[in-house]
Amino acid sequence: MVRSPATKDDAHALFHSLRSAYSATPTNLKIIDLYVVFAVFTALIQVVYLAVVGSFPFNSFLSGVLSCVGTAVLAVCLRIQVNKENKEFKDLPPERAFADFVLCNLVLHLVIMNFLG
Amino acid sequence: MTRSVGIIVVLLAVASIYEAVALFHPISESHRSAALELFSAVDGSFSSLEEAYEALRTFEVLGIEQKPDIKDHTCNSVVDTLSSKSSNSRDLYHALRVNGLLKCKTSKEALTGITSRLKDAVKAATSLLDYYHSIGGLLLIKDQSSEVDVLLENADGILRSIKALGQSDGRWRYSSNNPESSTYAAGLAFETISGVISLAASAIDENLIGTLKKDIAKLFDSIEKYDDGSYYFDDKHIDASGHQGLLSATAAVVRGLTTFASTTDGLNIPEDKILGVARFFLGIGVPGNSKDLYYQIDSLSHLENNRVSVPLILSLPATVLSLTSKDVLKVKVNTVLGSVAPPLSVKLMQVFSSGSKDASVLKQELHFDPKEAIHTLNDLPEGVDIGEYVFAFEIVLSDPEHKRKFATGGRIKVPVHVTGVVKVDDAKVAVLEGDIVESEKKLDLPRKTDLALSANHLQKLHLSFLLTTPFGKPFKPHQVFHQLLDCLDFISLYVCLTYLSSVYLQALLKLRHESGVEHIFVVENSGRHFEITLDFLGLVEKFYYLSGQYDIELTVGDAVMENSFLQPLGSIDLDLPKAPEKTAQPPPQAVNPYLRYGPKAEIAHIFRVPEKRPPQEVSFAFLGLVLVPFLAFLVGLLRLGVNFKNFPTSAIPATFAILFHGGIAAVLVLYALFWLKLDLFTTLKSLGIIGIFLMFVGHRTLSHLASTSAKLKSA
Numbered sequence: 001m002v003r004s005p006a007t008k009d010d011a012h013a014l015f016h017s018l019r020s021a022y023s024a025t026p027t028n029l030k031i032i033d034l035y036v037v038f039a040v041f042t043a044l045i046q047v048v049y050l051a052v053v054g055s056f057p058f059n060s061f062l063s064g065v066l067s068c069v070g071t072a073v074l075a076v077c078l079r080i081q082v083n084k085e086n087k088e089f090k091d092l093p094p095e096r097a098f099a100d101f102v103l104c105n106l107v108l109h110l111v112i113m114n115f116l117g
Numbered sequence: 118m119t120r121s122v123g124i125i126v127v128l129l130a131v132a133s134i135y136e137a138v139a140l141f142h143p144i145s146e147s148h149r150s151a152a153l154e155l156f157s158a159v160d161g162s163f164s165s166l167e168e169a170y171e172a173l174r175t176f177e178v179l180g181i182e183q184k185p186d187i188k189d190h191t192c193n194s195v196v197d198t199l200s201s202k203s204s205n206s207r208d209l210y211h212a213l214r215v216n217g218l219l220k221c222k223t224s225k226e227a228l229t230g231i232t233s234r235l236k237d238a239v240k241a242a243t244s245l246l247d248y249y250h251s252i253g254g255l256l257l258i259k260d261q262s263s264e265v266d267v268l269l270e271n272a273d274g275i276l277r278s279i280k281a282l283g284q285s286d287g288r289w290r291y292s293s294n295n296p297e298s299s300t301y302a303a304g305l306a307f308e309t310i311s312g313v314i315s316l317a318a319s320a321i322d323e324n325l326i327g328t329l330k331k332d333i334a335k336l337f338d339s340i341e342k343y344d345d346g347s348y349y350f351d352d353k354h355i356d357a358s359g360h361q362g363l364l365s366a367t368a369a370v371v372r373g374l375t376t377f378a379s380t381t382d383g384l385n386i387p388e389d390k391i392l393g394v395a396r397f398f399l400g401i402g403v404p405g406n407s408k409d410l411y412y413q414i415d416s417l418s419h420l421e422n423n424r425v426s427v428p429l430i431l432s433l434p435a436t437v438l439s440l441t442s443k444d445v446l447k448v449k450v451n452t453v454l455g456s457v458a459p460p461l462s463v464k465l466m467q468v469f470s471s472g473s474k475d476a477s478v479l480k481q482e483l484h485f486d487p488k489e490a491i492h493t494l495n496d497l498p499e500g501v502d503i504g505e506y507v508f509a510f511e512i513v514l515s516d517p518e519h520k521r522k523f524a525t526g527g528r529i530k531v532p533v534h535v536t537g538v539v540k541v542d543d544a545k546v547a548v549l550e551g552d553i554v555e556s557e558k559k560l561d562l563p564r565k566t567d568l569a570l571s572a573n574h575l576q577k578l579h580l581s582f583l584l585t586t587p588f589g590k591p592f593k594p595h596q597v598f599h600q601l602l603d604c605l606d607f608i609s610l611y612v613c614l615t616y617l618s619s620v621y622l623q624a625l626l627k628l629r630h631e632s633g634v635e636h637i638f639v640v641e642n643s644g645r646h647f648e649i650t651l652d653f654l655g656l657v658e659k660f661y662y663l664s665g666q667y668d669i670e671l672t673v674g675d676a677v678m679e680n681s682f683l684q685p686l687g688s689i690d691l692d693l694p695k696a697p698e699k700t701a702q703p704p705p706q707a708v709n710p711y712l713r714y715g716p717k718a719e720i721a722h723i724f725r726v727p728e729k730r731p732p733q734e735v736s737f738a739f740l741g742l743v744l745v746p747f748l749a750f751l752v753g754l755l756r757l758g759v760n761f762k763n764f765p766t767s768a769i770p771a772t773f774a775i776l777f778h779g780g781i782a783a784v785l786v787l788y789a790l791f792w793l794k795l796d797l798f799t800t801l802k803s804l805g806i807i808g809i810f811l812m813f814v815g816h817r818t819l820s821h822l823a824s825t826s827a828k829l830k831s832a
Contacts, residue, residue, distance in 0.1 A: 030757055038750035042743055049739045053731035095819035102815070106784055110804065113788045114797060 032079045036072045043068035059117050067112040074104050138507050138530040139345030141399045142432045143455040144417060148403055149179050152414070155407040162190035166198065166211040171411040173218045178418040178454070192221035199227055206238040210250040213257040220261075228258055228265050236267075239275065244292035245282055248275070249305050252312040259316065272317035276325055279306055279313070280332075287336030300350045303336050304369025311376040326381055333374060337386055340393075346526075347400050348393030364401075367394060368412035375423040388426040388524035395420050395428035395453050395524075417453045426524040429458050431510055433531055434491075440503060440537035440587050441679060446494040448483060450512060459523065460515040463492040466528060467509040468501060476509075502586045503537040503677045536677040537587040544582035546686070548572050549650075563680065568669065568687030574653045574694055580626060580640065581648035584673070591645025592678075626651075627670040628689070630663050633706035640671075653691065661703040662696035763822070770821045777818045780811035 025033075046064045055061060081089045081097035089097070156172035163169035169191050176183055198204050198212040209231055216223060231254070238251040252275075255267045269275065282290045282302075289302040310329060314321060340348045352366035371394060378384045398417050404410045420428055431450050438444040450458045463483045467476040483492035512525040544560040548570055555576065560566050562582060572578060584592040624640035624647050636659065640649040653660075668688050674681030765771050784807055791800040 027757055027759075031754065031759065034750060034753045034757065038746045038753075041746035041749075045739065045743050045746070049742075052739075053735060054729065056728040056730070093823050095823045099815055099819055102781065106781075106808075109785075109788055110791075110800075113792050116792055 026084075029079055029083060032075050032082070036075045036079075039068045039072040039075065043072075057117060059115055063112050063115040063117070066115075067109065070108045070112070071105060074101055074108070077101070138532050139396075139400070140433060140436060140531055141396050141430055143399065143430050143451045143453055144179070144414070145455065148410070148414070149181060151403045152176060152179055152181060152410060155410055162187065162194065166191075166194060166208070166215050168407075169194075170211060170214045170218070171407065171415075173215060175411050175414045177218060178414045188219055191215060192219055195219070195221050196223060199223060199231060206235060206247065206250040206254060209235065210254045210257070213254050213261070217257050217261055223261075225262065225264060228262050232258055232265050232267055236269070239269065242278075245279070245289060245302055245306060245309070246291065248279055249309045252309050252316065255316055256312040267316060268318040269313065269316045270318055272313050272319070272321055273325065275313050276310060276321065276329075279309055280325070280329065282306070283332060285335075287332060287339055299352045300336070300339070300366040301352050301369045304366070304371070304373035307333060307370075307373030307377045311373075311380040314380040329377075330381070330384060333377060334385065336370065337390055340390055342393065343397070343400075345396070345400065346393055347397035348390050349397045363397075364409055364412045367397060368416040370394075371416040371419055374425065375419040378424040382424075384425055386425050389526065391420065391423075391426050392428040392524040392526045395430065399430065399453060421452050421454050421456070427522060428453055428524045429461075429512060429526070431463070431512060431526070431529050431531070433533070436532060437534045437536060438497070439679065440535060446483075446497065446508075446533070448492040448494070448510065449490065450492070451490075457490060459519050461519075461525075462513050462515065464511050464513060465494060465498070465508060466511050468498055469507040469509070469530075471505040471507075497535070501535060502588045502590055503535050503539070503592070505677065506533050506535060507531070508533050534677055536679050538680050539587075539592050539673075539675075539678045540585045541673070542583040542585060545580075546570070547579045549577040549579055550575070560686065562671070563673075563682035563684050566684070566686050568689070570687070571690040571692070572653060573692040574657050576653060578651040578653070578689065579648065580671070581646065583645050584642075584647060585645060592675075623672060623674050625672045627672065628667040629670070630660075630703075631666050631668075632663065632703070634661065634663060634703045636660065653693070657693050658700070660691070660693060662693050662700060663703060664691055664693045666690050763825075765818075765821060765825075770818065773814055773817045773821070776814045777811070780807060780814055783807050784811065 043065050046061065046068070050061050078097055078101040080086060081092055081100075082094045083089075152175050156175060163172060173183060173191075195212045195216050198208050199216070204212070213231075215221075235251045235254045235258075238247060239255070242248045242251060252269075255269070258265055259267045282293065283306065284290065284298050286298075287303060288298040288300055289306040290296065290298045291302055307329075314326070339350070341351055342348050349363045350366040350370050351363050374384075374386065395417065398413050398420075401409070401413055404413055429450055430453055431448060434447055434449065435444070438446060448463050450461060450463060452458060462485065465479055465481045465483065467478055469476045479498055481494065481498065483494050485492050508531050510529045510531065511527065512529070514520055514523060514525065541562040544562045545557055546560060546568060547557040548555045556570065558568060558570075560568075560582070570578070586592050624642065626638045626640055626649055627635060628638075628651075629635045636656075638649055638651065640647045642648075666688050667690075669686040670683065671686055672681075672683045674683075765774055784804065787795075787800060787803055787807065791797075
């Protein structure tokens with residue numbers, strides 16, 4: 001199927017509008033997004049390593065991947081809570097959310113370090 | 118079971134033939150070394166004066182010198198006891214006994230003081246032991262010091278009160294309250310009585326002494342006897358010192374008798390009983406504990422020169438004579454302690470060969486060598502070939518006056534073994550078919566032979582030989598019992614041979630199959646002719662139908678045969694018919710014990726194959742790759758324009774902020790340490806501490822930030 005130049009233009013237009021919309025987001029949310037991307041990339045590299053050398057020792061792999069995934073999940077939760085446009089968490093001060101984020105990360109990493117072996 | 122009972126009956130029958138046949142040896146060097154070993158003083162002194170006396174007396178009799186430091190220690194203890202006011206008559210008695218041997222320095226005043234105390238004790242005595250200790254003490258003082266007056270005034274009265282404790286059967290009671298009597302007490306009583314007689318100030322009533330003599334004769338009526346001619350006294354009751362038994366009772370009676378005989382004349386005790394008591398003490402050999410050794414040595418020294426009759430002991434240094442080395446029979450006659458006997462001659466009266474009760478009377482005198490004090494019989498009597506004999510001797514004293522003084526023991530029977538080389542003649546092995554000889558071979562026993570025979574189950578194997586003694590007579594073995602034929606399974610044969618091989622001639626033929634199964638047959642004999650015929654037809658079942666090569670061994674042996682042999686003769690190839698169904702299986706052969714406990718096969722352990730690890734370069738490469746997103750994150754942060762504008766500037770909030778970040782950093786460091794070397798518990802403890810700190814600090818920082826942004830919003 002041959003793509004029509006209209007579709008191609010539409011895709012470009014969509015991409016540009018997304019980019020401009022995204023640049024409107026506040027900086028602190030962009031920091032959190034960047035952190036999530038960083039965590040996910042680290043997890044991916046670990047999976048590639050597993051594919052290359054094999055699954056021994058498996059507990060270390062799980063620990064590493066779950067650390068990345070866990071911290072990404074917590075960062076996403078933080079983003080939800082800090083986002084001013086989110087009406088649900090209007091009354092929650094962002095500092096409180098950040099404190100929760102730090103605490104949960106510390107607990108997660110304690111477990112991760114134990115499982116790392 | 119019935120087999121072993123039968124064998125025991127045989128043994129008893131054999132033993133009864135040797136009634137009153139035994140060998141006694143006088144005291145020798147082994148007693149001296151035993152005394153040195155048993156009476157070792159701990160820390161240079163003995164545990165009590167009683168033990169000290171026992172040790173010192175034994176050493177004195179055996180002629181062993183005592184070490185001077187032990188003498189000093191014991192003397193100190195003696196002097197302490199003698200001078201102490203609290204010693205009772207028992208302690209004084211033991212101390213005075215030791216003093217008599219060691220001759221410690223005691224003052225006349227001390228002895229006088231003790232004498233008066235002992236005399237009071239005699240007057241106040243009620244029990245036998247009170248009398249024994251006090252009278253004994255006074256007697257010892259009399260021997261140790263001639264200046265002190267120890268004589269007793271009321272000797273008759275004392276004797277009567279001691280005699281009152283005696284019983285009609287010759288035994289004595291310890292006190293009038295206690296009805297128990299013992300022979301040991303009787304021995305003590307007579308010792309005390311003889312002490313009273315020696316200490317009497319005035320003459321004693323003769324009738325009283327006469328009744329006492331009758332009492333001791335009655336005591337000797339209760340003497341018991343062993344089969345080998347030894348006499349002893351038995352005490353069923355335990356005496357005052359807790360030492361029970363034959364030895365103490367007999368020793369006490371011997372002491373009592375010999376001391377009583379030394380103070381009075383005309384004691385009539387049969388000399389065979391005195392000799393029997395001496396034999397009893399010598400028959401113990403060397404005792405294993407110090408008390409028994411003391412009793413033995415002390416009693417024998419009393420018997421050595423007593424006034425009733427001195428026992429003389431006839432002993433043989435060697436009871437096995439070899440005809441091959443032309444041994445001569447040697448006989449020694451000594452007193453019980455091994456001293457020289459008075460002039461006498463020894464006559465060989467009779468020679469009994471084993472099993473027979475009669476023998477001709479010989480009256481052959483033995484030649485006496487005065488230098489070595491040995492009587493020798495240069496030539497054995499006629500007809501003494503190899504075998505077991507009982508030689509009967511008699512001792513004849515040269516001086517007729519000595520006949521009353523010494524106890525010789527009449528006819529003394531001694532077992533003697535005469536050994537020699539037995540010649541094996543005319544030995545031949547033959548395989549017979551019916552009655553016709555198939556193959557025959559002559560053997561030169563006991564030299565090596567190597568036969569190679571073969572036979573089938575229809576044939577017979579015949580072995581015969583002659584045994585002759587050194588004198589050319591037929592070697593008449595003891596009767597071979599047919600029970601031996603039953604002793605053919607391994608264990609009971611061992612029992613049979615162990616008990617009977619020392620007495621009976623054994624001529625056995627053993628066939629051993631290549632698989633290890635053995636069969637043993639007894640070679641029957643008539644006179645000197647030995648032969649055995651193995652009829653294989655009848656033995657097929659016994660051999661478990663095993664065909665093949667059997668090794669043949671012949672054993673001929675006896676206690677008096679110097680050249681007993683166990684000779685392998687060679688082998689025979691037996692052809693037996695095949696085993697029908699349901700035959701007995703041959704017994705399983707014993708496992709060689711060395712194999713069972715030898716080294717086992719080596720075990721190769723299979724270990725888990727270790728996992729394959731990637732090469733280190735790959736791992737390091739990926740380590741670098743993992744850090745790349747982190748760097749990209751930092752770069753992205755910079756591109757976003759991250760700044761520290763919101764960081765509090767005033768002092769207190771600034772410190773809290775710094776502490777907050779420091780706390781988080783500390784937790785991360787703690788996690789790193791946890792991964793590297795800490796364990797979970799220490800980590801949790803530290804984490805708890807840092808966590809509380811962090812909470813506090815974080816709360817302060819974040820609330821400060823929140824209030825700042827709220828102020829900004831409202832403004």
